[in-house]
Amino acid sequence: MRRLIWVLAVVFGIASCKEERPSNVIAPDKMQNILYDIHVSDGYISTIAMPDSSKKVAASYYKGIYKKFGIDSTQYAQSMSYYYKHPQDLDKMYKYISKRLSKQQKAMEKADSLAKSKIKVLPAVK
Numbered sequence: 292m293r294r295l296i297w298v299l300a301v302v303f304g305i306a307s308c309k310e311e312r313p314s315n316v317i318a319p320d321k322m323q324n325i326l327y328d329i330h331v332s333d334g335y336i337s338t339i340a341m342p343d344s345s346k347k348v349a350a351s352y353y354k355g356i357y358k359k360f361g362i363d364s365t366q367y368a369q370s371m372s373y374y375y376k377h378p379q380d381l382d383k384m385y386k387y388i389s390k391r392l393s394k395q396q397k398a399m400e401k402a403d404s405l406a407k408s409k410i411k412v413l414p415a416v417k
Contacts (some may be wrong), residue, residue, distance in 0.1 A: 318371040321360060323384040325367065327391055328356045 312318075317325065332352040339345040357363055373382040 311364070313373065315366060315369055315374045317360075317362060317366060319380055319384055320375065322370055323358060323387050325362070326384060327355065327388050328359070330388065332356065358375050 324411045332349070336345050336352065339348060353364070357367060374384070
């Protein structure tokens with residue numbers, strides 16, 4: 292009986308050591324969608340030549356993303372801090388994001404090639 296109690300105590304002790312995600316940290320599924328939107332926005336923002344303009348546009352885009360997902364910049368920053376300390380979780384998210392971005396790029400390249408193939412060059416009129 293003592294042995295059973297000892298084994299149960301050890302099992303419960305080990306199980307309780309697993310760190311759970313704090314309640315203020317954004318869930319991985321939601322976080323990967325937020326990160327995806329942020330990276331797509333960053334891609335657009337990087338094309339803006341004026342640094343001051345790009346900062347204003349970035350702030351506006353980020354605010355829209357936070358609103359879309361029902362979070363604020365503080366919760367985003369706290370979540371990123373948590374995920375930086377848990378790189379295995381962040382790695383899983385970025386694998387998903389990378390696949391999603393690649394899929395989107397392929398779809399855009401296909402649409403672009405279809406559009407180019409439909410464009411016919413007319414001979415110059417003399």
